[in-house]
Amino acid sequence: MHELSIARSLLGLVRDNVPDGALVKSVLVCVGPLQAIEPDAMQFAWHAATDDTEFDGAELSLTLLPWELHCLECGRNWSSENWSDPCTCGSCRVDPVGGDELTLISIDVDEANTIKEPAEGSHTVMRNPA
Amino acid sequence: MTEIRIVQNVLKHNDEIAAMNRQRLRDAGVFCIDLIGSPGCGKTSLLEATLRRLHSRINIGIIAGDLATDRDAKRIQACGAKVVQINTGKGCHLDANQVRHALDEIDLAGLDLLIIENVGNLICPVGFDLGQDAKVGMFSVCEGDDKAAKHPHLVRVADLLLLNKTDLMKYVRFHPATFREDVEKLNPGVEMIELSATEPKIDRWLDWLLSKTQAAHDLTSADIPVPVGTTKELSDAR
Numbered sequence: 044m045h046e047l048s049i050a051r052s053l054l055g056l057v058r059d060n061v062p063d064g065a066l067v068k069s070v071l072v073c074v075g076p077l078q079a080i081e082p083d084a085m086q087f088a089w090h091a092a093t094d095d096t097e098f099d100g101a102e103l104s105l106t107l108l109p110w111e112l113h114c115l116e117c118g119r120n121w122s123s124e125n126w127s128d129p130c131t132c133g134s135c136r137v138d139p140v141g142g143d144e145l146t147l148i149s150i151d152v153d154e155a156n157t158i159k160e161p162a163e164g165s166h167t168v169m170r171n172p173a
Numbered sequence: 174m175t176e177i178r179i180v181q182n183v184l185k186h187n188d189e190i191a192a193m194n195r196q197r198l199r200d201a202g203v204f205c206i207d208l209i210g211s212p213g214c215g216k217t218s219l220l221e222a223t224l225r226r227l228h229s230r231i232n233i234g235i236i237a238g239d240l241a242t243d244r245d246a247k248r249i250q251a252c253g254a255k256v257v258q259i260n261t262g263k264g265c266h267l268d269a270n271q272v273r274h275a276l277d278e279i280d281l282a283g284l285d286l287l288i289i290e291n292v293g294n295l296i297c298p299v300g301f302d303l304g305q306d307a308k309v310g311m312f313s314v315c316e317g318d319d320k321a322a323k324h325p326h327l328v329r330v331a332d333l334l335l336l337n338k339t340d341l342m343k344y345v346r347f348h349p350a351t352f353r354e355d356v357e358k359l360n361p362g363v364e365m366i367e368l369s370a371t372e373p374k375i376d377r378w379l380d381w382l383l384s385k386t387q388a389a390h391d392l393t394s395a396d397i398p399v400p401v402g403t404t405k406e407l408s409d410a411r
Protein backbone atom coordinates (compact mmCIF):
# COMPACT_ATOMS: atom_id res chain seq x y z
CA MET A 44 0.00 0.00 0.00
CA HIS A 45 2.51 2.66 -1.02
CA GLU A 46 -0.49 4.35 -2.65
CA LEU A 47 -1.37 6.00 0.65
CA SER A 48 2.06 7.60 1.04
CA ILE A 49 1.89 8.72 -2.56
CA ALA A 50 -1.60 10.18 -2.02
CA ARG A 51 -0.35 12.13 1.00
CA SER A 52 2.62 13.50 -0.93
CA LEU A 53 0.31 14.41 -3.78
CA LEU A 54 -1.99 16.27 -1.40
CA GLY A 55 0.99 18.26 -0.08
CA LEU A 56 2.10 19.14 -3.60
CA VAL A 57 -1.42 20.22 -4.59
CA ARG A 58 -1.68 22.38 -1.48
CA ASP A 59 1.64 24.08 -2.35
CA ASN A 60 0.41 24.95 -5.83
CA VAL A 61 -3.18 26.08 -5.43
CA PRO A 62 -4.10 29.71 -4.68
CA ASP A 63 -5.84 30.25 -1.36
CA GLY A 64 -9.55 29.69 -1.51
CA ALA A 65 -9.63 28.17 -5.00
CA LEU A 66 -11.83 25.11 -5.37
CA VAL A 67 -9.91 22.14 -6.76
CA LYS A 68 -11.97 20.20 -9.28
CA SER A 69 -9.45 17.65 -10.44
CA VAL A 70 -5.83 16.65 -10.32
CA LEU A 71 -4.04 14.98 -13.24
CA VAL A 72 -1.24 12.52 -12.48
CA CYS A 73 0.82 10.41 -14.90
CA VAL A 74 2.15 7.10 -13.65
CA GLY A 75 4.80 4.92 -15.24
CA PRO A 76 4.67 1.12 -14.91
CA LEU A 77 7.73 0.99 -12.63
CA GLN A 78 5.71 2.67 -9.89
CA ALA A 79 3.51 -0.44 -9.55
CA ILE A 80 0.43 1.62 -8.77
CA GLU A 81 -2.91 -0.12 -8.54
CA PRO A 82 -5.49 2.39 -9.88
CA ASP A 83 -8.29 1.31 -7.53
CA ALA A 84 -5.99 1.42 -4.52
CA MET A 85 -4.74 4.83 -5.64
CA GLN A 86 -8.29 6.20 -5.92
CA PHE A 87 -9.11 4.80 -2.51
CA ALA A 88 -5.94 6.30 -1.01
CA TRP A 89 -6.61 9.69 -2.60
CA HIS A 90 -10.10 9.66 -1.18
CA ALA A 91 -8.77 8.75 2.28
CA ALA A 92 -6.05 11.41 2.13
CA THR A 93 -8.38 14.22 1.04
CA ASP A 94 -11.27 13.29 3.32
CA ASP A 95 -12.01 16.17 5.70
CA THR A 96 -9.56 18.48 3.94
CA GLU A 97 -10.22 21.47 1.70
CA PHE A 98 -9.70 19.10 -1.26
CA ASP A 99 -12.45 16.69 -0.31
CA GLY A 100 -14.27 15.82 -3.54
CA ALA A 101 -11.42 16.72 -5.88
CA GLU A 102 -11.23 14.15 -8.64
CA LEU A 103 -8.01 12.22 -9.19
CA SER A 104 -7.42 11.60 -12.85
CA LEU A 105 -4.75 8.95 -13.39
CA THR A 106 -3.02 8.35 -16.69
CA LEU A 107 -1.31 4.98 -16.61
CA LEU A 108 1.60 4.97 -19.01
CA PRO A 109 2.50 1.75 -20.83
CA TRP A 110 5.99 0.24 -20.95
CA GLU A 111 8.17 1.93 -23.52
CA LEU A 112 10.21 -0.78 -25.21
CA HIS A 113 13.29 -0.56 -27.36
CA CYS A 114 14.60 -3.42 -29.49
CA LEU A 115 18.33 -3.88 -29.08
CA GLU A 116 18.55 -5.74 -32.42
CA CYS A 117 16.61 -3.61 -34.93
CA GLY A 118 16.19 -0.39 -32.91
CA ARG A 119 12.39 -0.30 -33.11
CA ASN A 120 10.59 1.61 -30.31
CA TRP A 121 7.04 0.82 -29.24
CA SER A 122 4.71 0.82 -26.25
CA SER A 123 3.12 -2.21 -24.64
CA GLU A 124 1.23 -3.31 -21.56
CA ASN A 125 3.75 -6.12 -21.15
CA TRP A 126 7.48 -5.61 -20.57
CA SER A 127 8.39 -9.08 -21.80
CA ASP A 128 7.00 -8.69 -25.36
CA PRO A 129 9.38 -9.83 -28.07
CA CYS A 130 9.97 -7.47 -31.01
CA THR A 131 8.25 -7.91 -34.39
CA CYS A 132 11.71 -8.65 -35.83
CA GLY A 133 11.73 -11.78 -33.68
CA SER A 134 14.31 -10.57 -31.20
CA CYS A 135 13.83 -11.05 -27.48
CA ARG A 136 16.58 -8.57 -26.67
CA VAL A 137 14.19 -5.81 -25.72
CA ASP A 138 15.04 -3.05 -23.27
CA PRO A 139 12.32 -1.27 -21.27
CA VAL A 140 13.04 2.48 -21.20
CA GLY A 141 12.08 4.90 -18.42
CA GLY A 142 8.80 3.95 -16.75
CA ASP A 143 9.45 5.52 -13.37
CA GLU A 144 7.25 8.56 -13.98
CA LEU A 145 5.09 9.74 -11.11
CA THR A 146 4.23 13.25 -12.14
CA LEU A 147 1.63 15.77 -11.11
CA ILE A 148 0.83 17.28 -14.49
CA SER A 149 -1.87 19.83 -13.73
CA ILE A 150 -4.62 20.92 -11.38
CA ASP A 151 -8.04 22.17 -12.49
CA VAL A 152 -9.38 24.83 -10.17
CA ASP A 153 -12.54 26.86 -10.04
CA GLU A 154 -11.38 30.21 -8.76
CA ALA A 155 -14.83 31.76 -8.86
CA ASN A 156 -16.02 29.40 -6.16
CA THR A 157 -14.42 29.55 -2.80
CA ILE A 158 -14.52 26.39 -0.73
CA LYS A 159 -17.79 25.55 0.93
CA GLU A 160 -18.23 23.12 3.77
CA PRO A 161 -18.97 19.77 2.08
CA ALA A 162 -22.56 18.70 2.59
CA GLU A 163 -23.05 15.73 4.86
CA GLY A 164 -22.58 12.40 3.09
CA SER A 165 -21.57 14.05 -0.17
CA HIS A 166 -18.00 12.86 -0.16
CA THR A 167 -18.38 9.15 -0.74
CA VAL A 168 -18.60 9.26 -4.54
CA MET A 169 -15.43 7.86 -6.04
CA ARG A 170 -15.00 9.43 -9.43
CA ASN A 171 -12.98 8.16 -12.32
CA PRO A 172 -12.07 4.65 -11.16
CA ALA A 173 -9.65 4.39 -14.11
CA MET B 174 -12.24 26.65 -14.73
CA THR B 175 -8.50 27.30 -14.73
CA GLU B 176 -5.79 24.77 -15.38
CA ILE B 177 -2.62 25.15 -13.32
CA ARG B 178 0.32 23.40 -15.02
CA ILE B 179 2.67 21.81 -12.50
CA VAL B 180 4.70 18.90 -13.97
CA GLN B 181 6.50 17.91 -10.79
CA ASN B 182 7.41 14.60 -9.26
CA VAL B 183 4.77 13.61 -6.72
CA LEU B 184 7.46 12.32 -4.36
CA LYS B 185 9.43 15.56 -4.70
CA HIS B 186 9.48 16.11 -0.94
CA ASN B 187 10.81 12.59 -0.29
CA ASP B 188 13.41 13.01 -3.04
CA GLU B 189 14.60 16.31 -1.58
CA ILE B 190 15.17 14.74 1.82
CA ALA B 191 16.84 11.74 0.17
CA ALA B 192 19.25 14.13 -1.57
CA MET B 193 20.12 15.64 1.82
CA ASN B 194 20.71 12.18 3.27
CA ARG B 195 22.91 11.31 0.30
CA GLN B 196 25.00 14.43 0.78
CA ARG B 197 25.49 13.72 4.50
CA LEU B 198 26.58 10.17 3.77
CA ARG B 199 28.87 11.27 0.97
CA ASP B 200 30.49 13.95 3.13
CA ALA B 201 31.21 11.31 5.75
CA GLY B 202 32.56 8.87 3.15
CA VAL B 203 29.96 6.26 4.00
CA PHE B 204 28.77 3.77 1.37
CA CYS B 205 25.03 3.18 1.82
CA ILE B 206 22.86 0.31 0.64
CA ASP B 207 19.08 -0.04 0.59
CA LEU B 208 18.44 -3.79 0.90
CA ILE B 209 15.03 -4.75 -0.50
CA GLY B 210 13.50 -8.22 -0.52
CA SER B 211 10.39 -10.16 0.44
CA PRO B 212 9.77 -11.21 4.05
CA GLY B 213 11.89 -14.25 4.85
CA CYS B 214 14.23 -14.06 1.85
CA GLY B 215 17.13 -13.86 4.31
CA LYS B 216 17.96 -10.17 4.69
CA THR B 217 18.68 -10.29 8.40
CA SER B 218 20.55 -13.59 8.08
CA LEU B 219 22.76 -12.03 5.42
CA LEU B 220 23.45 -9.02 7.62
CA GLU B 221 24.38 -11.32 10.51
CA ALA B 222 26.79 -13.31 8.37
CA THR B 223 28.22 -10.14 6.83
CA LEU B 224 28.84 -8.57 10.22
CA ARG B 225 30.51 -11.67 11.59
CA ARG B 226 32.94 -11.60 8.68
CA LEU B 227 33.53 -7.86 8.38
CA HIS B 228 32.95 -6.15 11.71
CA SER B 229 36.58 -6.42 12.78
CA ARG B 230 37.68 -4.91 9.45
CA ILE B 231 35.31 -2.04 8.69
CA ASN B 232 32.79 -0.04 10.71
CA ILE B 233 29.27 -1.03 9.76
CA GLY B 234 26.00 0.57 10.80
CA ILE B 235 22.57 -0.92 10.22
CA ILE B 236 19.17 0.69 9.98
CA ALA B 237 16.56 -2.01 10.44
CA GLY B 238 13.08 -1.24 9.16
CA ASP B 239 10.41 -3.55 10.43
CA LEU B 240 6.66 -3.46 10.84
CA ALA B 241 6.88 -4.41 14.50
CA THR B 242 9.24 -5.90 17.11
CA ASP B 243 12.96 -5.29 17.59
CA ARG B 244 13.92 -8.92 16.93
CA ASP B 245 15.94 -8.17 13.81
CA ALA B 246 17.71 -5.31 15.58
CA LYS B 247 18.62 -7.63 18.46
CA ARG B 248 19.92 -10.33 16.10
CA ILE B 249 22.09 -7.76 14.33
CA GLN B 250 23.31 -6.12 17.52
CA ALA B 251 24.49 -9.51 18.74
CA CYS B 252 26.87 -9.53 15.75
CA GLY B 253 28.55 -6.32 16.82
CA ALA B 254 26.98 -3.58 14.71
CA LYS B 255 25.46 -0.25 15.63
CA VAL B 256 21.76 -0.66 14.90
CA VAL B 257 18.99 1.89 14.65
CA GLN B 258 15.56 0.36 14.55
CA ILE B 259 12.68 2.00 12.67
CA ASN B 260 9.31 0.48 13.44
CA THR B 261 7.05 1.50 10.62
CA GLY B 262 3.85 0.32 12.29
CA LYS B 263 1.49 -0.15 9.36
CA GLY B 264 3.85 1.50 6.87
CA CYS B 265 5.05 -1.02 4.32
CA HIS B 266 8.24 0.78 3.27
CA LEU B 267 10.80 3.23 4.62
CA ASP B 268 10.88 6.80 3.42
CA ALA B 269 13.68 9.35 3.31
CA ASN B 270 12.42 11.23 6.33
CA GLN B 271 12.51 8.16 8.57
CA VAL B 272 16.05 7.52 7.42
CA ARG B 273 16.99 11.15 8.08
CA HIS B 274 15.94 10.75 11.71
CA ALA B 275 17.77 7.45 11.98
CA LEU B 276 20.93 9.12 10.64
CA ASP B 277 20.73 11.60 13.51
CA GLU B 278 21.27 8.70 15.89
CA ILE B 279 24.37 7.41 14.12
CA ASP B 280 27.93 8.71 14.34
CA LEU B 281 28.51 8.86 10.59
CA ALA B 282 32.11 10.02 10.94
CA GLY B 283 32.95 6.68 12.56
CA LEU B 284 31.28 4.61 9.83
CA ASP B 285 32.43 3.08 6.55
CA LEU B 286 29.30 1.23 5.47
CA LEU B 287 25.61 1.69 6.23
CA ILE B 288 23.09 -0.97 5.29
CA ILE B 289 19.39 -0.24 5.47
CA GLU B 290 17.24 -3.37 5.78
CA ASN B 291 14.01 -2.16 4.24
CA VAL B 292 10.61 -3.51 5.25
CA GLY B 293 10.05 -6.97 3.74
CA ASN B 294 8.21 -6.04 0.56
CA LEU B 295 9.14 -6.20 -3.11
CA ILE B 296 6.89 -3.41 -4.33
CA CYS B 297 6.49 -0.42 -2.01
CA PRO B 298 10.14 0.35 -1.20
CA VAL B 299 11.17 0.50 -4.84
CA GLY B 300 9.93 4.04 -5.60
CA PHE B 301 11.17 5.68 -2.41
CA ASP B 302 14.67 7.08 -2.64
CA LEU B 303 16.31 7.00 0.78
CA GLY B 304 19.62 8.59 -0.16
CA GLN B 305 21.40 5.26 -0.71
CA ASP B 306 24.28 4.74 -3.13
CA ALA B 307 22.97 1.37 -4.26
CA LYS B 308 19.64 -0.41 -4.22
CA VAL B 309 20.19 -4.11 -3.71
CA GLY B 310 17.30 -6.41 -4.63
CA MET B 311 17.25 -9.75 -2.82
CA PHE B 312 15.38 -12.90 -3.84
CA SER B 313 15.61 -16.46 -2.60
CA VAL B 314 15.22 -19.70 -4.55
CA CYS B 315 12.27 -20.73 -2.33
CA GLU B 316 10.19 -17.94 -3.83
CA GLY B 317 10.37 -19.50 -7.30
CA ASP B 318 12.18 -18.60 -10.51
CA ASP B 319 9.34 -16.38 -11.77
CA LYS B 320 9.79 -13.69 -9.13
CA ALA B 321 12.07 -11.46 -11.16
CA ALA B 322 9.49 -11.40 -13.96
CA LYS B 323 6.70 -10.67 -11.47
CA HIS B 324 8.60 -7.82 -9.82
CA PRO B 325 10.03 -5.97 -12.80
CA HIS B 326 10.13 -2.71 -10.80
CA LEU B 327 12.70 -3.90 -8.30
CA VAL B 328 14.76 -5.80 -10.86
CA ARG B 329 14.80 -2.81 -13.18
CA VAL B 330 16.07 -0.29 -10.61
CA ALA B 331 18.46 -2.57 -8.71
CA ASP B 332 22.20 -1.87 -8.81
CA LEU B 333 22.87 -5.40 -7.62
CA LEU B 334 20.70 -8.51 -7.32
CA LEU B 335 21.19 -11.25 -4.77
CA LEU B 336 19.80 -14.75 -5.07
CA ASN B 337 19.82 -16.37 -1.64
CA LYS B 338 19.26 -19.86 -0.23
CA THR B 339 21.06 -21.54 -3.12
CA ASP B 340 21.76 -24.41 -0.69
CA LEU B 341 18.06 -25.26 -1.07
CA MET B 342 18.16 -25.32 -4.86
CA LYS B 343 18.03 -29.13 -4.88
CA TYR B 344 14.77 -29.20 -2.90
CA VAL B 345 12.73 -26.62 -4.79
CA ARG B 346 11.78 -26.17 -8.42
CA PHE B 347 13.99 -23.29 -9.42
CA HIS B 348 15.65 -22.91 -12.81
CA PRO B 349 18.51 -20.45 -12.47
CA ALA B 350 18.57 -19.92 -16.25
CA THR B 351 14.91 -18.79 -16.31
CA PHE B 352 15.51 -16.38 -13.47
CA ARG B 353 18.68 -15.02 -15.04
CA GLU B 354 17.02 -14.57 -18.45
CA ASP B 355 14.26 -12.40 -16.97
CA VAL B 356 16.80 -10.38 -15.00
CA GLU B 357 18.93 -9.85 -18.08
CA LYS B 358 15.94 -8.62 -20.10
CA LEU B 359 14.80 -6.19 -17.43
CA ASN B 360 18.18 -4.85 -16.44
CA PRO B 361 20.79 -5.79 -19.03
CA GLY B 362 24.24 -6.25 -17.57
CA VAL B 363 23.22 -5.93 -13.91
CA GLU B 364 25.44 -7.88 -11.55
CA MET B 365 23.82 -10.86 -9.85
CA ILE B 366 25.33 -12.80 -6.97
CA GLU B 367 24.15 -16.23 -5.87
CA LEU B 368 24.71 -16.89 -2.20
CA SER B 369 23.68 -18.74 0.89
CA ALA B 370 23.43 -16.57 3.98
CA THR B 371 23.26 -19.37 6.50
CA GLU B 372 25.96 -21.72 5.18
CA PRO B 373 27.45 -19.09 4.86
CA LYS B 374 28.61 -18.79 1.25
CA ILE B 375 28.88 -15.05 0.75
CA ASP B 376 32.41 -14.31 -0.48
CA ARG B 377 31.44 -12.58 -3.74
CA TRP B 378 29.02 -10.38 -1.83
CA LEU B 379 31.71 -9.44 0.68
CA ASP B 380 34.12 -8.59 -2.15
CA TRP B 381 31.49 -6.39 -3.76
CA LEU B 382 30.80 -4.63 -0.45
CA LEU B 383 34.45 -4.05 0.33
CA SER B 384 35.29 -2.67 -3.09
CA LYS B 385 32.30 -0.30 -3.11
CA THR B 386 33.00 0.82 0.45
CA GLN B 387 36.63 1.48 -0.40
CA ALA B 388 35.61 3.45 -3.52
CA ALA B 389 33.20 5.66 -1.54
CA HIS B 390 35.89 6.24 1.03
CA ASP B 391 38.53 7.14 -1.56
CA LEU B 392 36.14 9.53 -3.30
CA THR B 393 35.56 11.51 -0.12
CA SER B 394 39.22 11.67 0.85
CA ALA B 395 39.95 12.96 -2.67
CA ASP B 396 37.13 15.53 -2.57
CA ILE B 397 37.67 17.16 0.77
CA PRO B 398 41.11 18.23 1.91
CA VAL B 399 41.42 16.80 5.42
CA PRO B 400 43.90 18.28 7.90
CA VAL B 401 46.87 16.00 8.47
CA GLY B 402 46.31 13.49 11.24
CA THR B 403 42.53 13.35 10.97
CA THR B 404 42.28 11.19 7.86
CA LYS B 405 39.97 8.27 8.47
CA GLU B 406 41.63 5.13 7.21
CA LEU B 407 39.60 2.12 6.24
CA SER B 408 41.27 0.12 8.96
CA ASP B 409 43.06 -2.86 7.33
CA ALA B 410 39.99 -3.64 5.24
CA ARG B 411 41.88 -6.09 3.08
Ligand SMILES: Nc1nc2c(ncn2[C@@H]2O[C@H](COP(=O)(O)OP(=O)(O)O)[C@@H](O)[C@H]2O)c(=O)[nH]1
Pocket residue numbers: 210211212213214215216217218219293337338339340341368369370371372
Ligand atom coordinates in the same frame (compact mmCIF):
# COMPACT_ATOMS: atom_id res chain seq x y z
N1 LIG C 1 18.56 -22.81 4.07
C1 LIG C 1 18.71 -21.49 4.15
N2 LIG C 1 17.92 -20.80 4.99
C2 LIG C 1 18.10 -19.47 5.07
C3 LIG C 1 19.08 -18.78 4.31
N3 LIG C 1 19.01 -17.46 4.59
C4 LIG C 1 18.01 -17.32 5.50
N4 LIG C 1 17.45 -18.50 5.80
C5 LIG C 1 16.35 -18.77 6.73
O1 LIG C 1 15.20 -18.06 6.27
C6 LIG C 1 14.43 -17.59 7.37
C7 LIG C 1 14.18 -16.10 7.24
O2 LIG C 1 15.41 -15.41 7.34
P1 LIG C 1 15.53 -13.90 7.77
O3 LIG C 1 16.98 -13.57 7.72
O4 LIG C 1 14.81 -13.62 9.05
O5 LIG C 1 14.75 -13.18 6.57
P2 LIG C 1 14.29 -11.65 6.38
O6 LIG C 1 12.84 -11.59 6.73
O7 LIG C 1 14.50 -11.37 4.93
O8 LIG C 1 15.13 -10.79 7.27
C8 LIG C 1 15.20 -17.96 8.62
O9 LIG C 1 14.65 -19.14 9.15
C9 LIG C 1 16.61 -18.20 8.11
O10 LIG C 1 17.33 -19.10 8.89
C10 LIG C 1 19.92 -19.57 3.42
O11 LIG C 1 20.80 -19.06 2.72
N5 LIG C 1 19.68 -20.90 3.39
Ligand SMILES: [Mg+2]
Pocket residue numbers: 216217218245290
Ligand atom coordinates in the same frame (compact mmCIF):
# COMPACT_ATOMS: atom_id res chain seq x y z
MG1 LIG D 1 14.57 -9.25 8.69
Ligand SMILES: [Zn+2]
Pocket residue numbers: 044045046264265266297298
Ligand atom coordinates in the same frame (compact mmCIF):
# COMPACT_ATOMS: atom_id res chain seq x y z
ZN1 LIG E 1 4.54 0.86 1.18
Ligand SMILES: [Zn+2]
Pocket residue numbers: 114115116117118119130131132133134
Ligand atom coordinates in the same frame (compact mmCIF):
# COMPACT_ATOMS: atom_id res chain seq x y z
ZN1 LIG F 1 13.48 -5.73 -33.30
